[in-house]
Amino acid sequence: MSVPLRPPRRLIEITVDGEAMRVPEGDTLLDACQTAGKDIPTLCYGDTLNPKNACRVCVVEVEGARTLAPACSRKAEPGMVVKTDSDRARHSRKVVLELLGSSVDLSTTPNAKEWMAEYGADPARFGEDAATVAEPPKVDNDLYVRDYAKCILCYKCVDACGEQWQNSFAISVAGRGFDATISTEFDAPLTDSACVFCGNCVEVCPTGALSFKNEFDMREAGTWAEDRQTQTTTICSYCGVGCNLTLHVQDNTIVKVTSPHDNPVTHGNLCIKGRFGFQHVQNVASDG
């Protein structure tokens, strides 16, 4: 994939975990840490979206600062001394994982289990009566499902639906505090809302709270098996834009369509046709 070149940027010097390094001006601490090979967990960070830094799982310690800094959004400044693995940073990550794990269903969140183990997080410590965001999944259309029991309120779907990508503004955050949820106006069904069913919110959801109906049904039925799936990237044939489609195929059937985030034109976004219009490929009459 060709990536457009950016104008050269001045290099600034920072220290990460005791090692001096030079990073391009304007890079975030997360960029710098990834360059240095540090593994920092992220949840609300999206590679195609502006950082919202809401989840606070990526916090690092910056020398001289009163509080911890979210690596995903804090820009590197000359002379910054950053500790990615200090006790304070690890403690906050552990507690954030515990707070999320105790209130949200993280069963389909990639890496959640590994991070919990790495940081020694024990969500069960808040007791059985700990409040959760559990609610039944919202199934109000044939294309995708909103299971807000799995929602960590990272705002990525809102940003993708709104001004950062789709400009549909069908959903936003309603309510306040622990009771806040992602919602359409007056909690109307999606089919009554401004939703255009592009599925770009599903593309950026980090926890599986938003999932394609097909995947949701297969998971319910117990037939969803990622280890049996192949991924093939091809070009959408519906129009002349030429968006990339990644077809997830299980048992010779397309089960899901995503799009590569590093595509310099579409950045992982598709329209309803590219995202959902694949049934004709496998609509073969049973008698051959």
Place this chain on the structure above:
Amino acid sequence: MDLRFRDAEPTAEERAAVDALLGAPSSAWDGGDRTEFDLRFATQAPRVARDRRDLLLPALHAVNDRVGWISEGTLDYICRRLTIPPAEAYSVATFYSLFSVKPRQARVLHVCTDLACAAKGAEAVRRDVEERFGPPGVSWQPSPCLGLCERAPAALAIEAGDPPVNAVYGPCSVGQDWPATTEEPPVEAAVPQTRPRRDEASVSDDGGGSGPDGLVLLRRIGVVDPLSLDDYRATGGYTGLRRAFELGPTGVIREVLESGLVGRGGAAFPTGRKWEATARQLDRPHYLVCNADESEPGTFKDRVLMEGDPFALIEAMTIAGYANGCALGYLYLRGEYPRALRRLENAITVARSRGLLGDDILGQGFSFDIEIRRGAGAYICGEETAIFNSIEGFRGEPRTKPPFPVEKGLFGKPTVVNNVETLVNVPHILEMGAAAYAAVGTSSSTGTKLFCVSGTVERPGIYEVPFGATLRDLLDLAGGATGELRAVLLGGAAGAFVRADELDIPLTFEGTRAAGATLGSGVVLVLNDTVELPGVLLRIAEFFRDESCGQCVPCRVGTVRQEEALHRLSKRRDEGDLVLLREVGQAMRDASICGLGQTAWNAVESAIDRLGVFTAKESS
């Protein structure tokens, strides 16, 4: 932007309420009836409307004031008028606790159950109201601090209509009547320091310096008619602004810097440095925001200033606008302060008509005006960046810093945000000179400070003392605690407790910091031995849970877990829960986005560590 609506229509009354604020729609493109012309020609109306997103909150207020709640039809109509996606308008409407998107009665009684009122028996009043009016949410609801702490336990009734009617009750008692209107006591009733002098007070003051009993900020409270500009000018009003014009903007900033004035809202940032940084930004326009969203439980000093001496704030904002190069200042006022709103509106109108606001003020070629924006029940909107989002018509969620307001604040422009009390100091600094101002108080906390004394104390109210007075001095001034003094909460819900044997703490920023406490917004909540401390802590935890905006995980979930742990601890002591509180508290303090989450554990921590609540030392 392609907006999509369902088929809900506003009632005539709802439409009239919105049109009264926004004017009639110009075409179908901004919410009017569709005509033949609209089908053929697009207009610029949506584009113009889109630039007025900041009118969303006033529009929601307009409907809520008139009808008492916000229906889907109204919300859609507002969205058409301002070209706002309905999902976003809904998200804003549901952010504020004074709005309801479900039908409710026109008259809603807000019963304060917060710290100062709880110490005076608010729980019994709440139970009584619940027995008589049924479950909360329809005709009454429990409320966080209403800023009426000197009249605790207090309540506020808001009755929608044209015009809306408010009634303030306090001190409330079990079984009392809730008449439709009430006669509110004069504002000076909240200022015991002026009370004895009320009769012989005259308006022919010396025209500057301090008033009765060495009062500076409070010198006009109860002395002048808060509606009269002439009274204000006769007592030295607008000499500060004249002095400012003599000094020029940089001269004003120099005076403020040299006076050592620091912010009174809680963070104690040097005001002069903030102004210096804003004034030198090249990006234009600059904005001034006066933070009058006073919501820290136990704080009511700004209300007293605004109700008793509203012109002082108008003059102070004008000076701040002049020094910082602002043409427009926003006064973000708490939604629960109806009397302050009326008096400020009057002050702005009168000042405008006398050439003290608007174009070419005092013939100096300086133009400045003030717009009042009402909050709608959200503590978080007092955070200096959340206030921008709220004014701009978005959810009042704090922004990430950097960039700081001095660079990118309101509407992305350089903005100076100051608390009411901070601003009101400025005319006095200019009148008396920086050196004279700095001579009062201590070397790092200069001037005088307003303290909001409430709880179980003989004479609750606002007290003005020079920095450096001790907590004991202040309590003596207020007549001492009623009953056996148990503890004092300094700084409000985000503050810290001190013990009865720690009353020699000097009330300065450095003194309280050294003692591991904070001055915060000047809350001094006195608790005697009849007040159950675990209950106070629970109320604090409940407050933060209710007021967390929900943006970041440590605060959104942490405040809930803190409250759950305190619930368990109030039933039985458990080491595990104390460890849990500490760990969650540390993460909230370290990893939350804004000051709300960062301080949500302060008071609970100090109660455990200093007062020994929930530990072996605790006897109750």
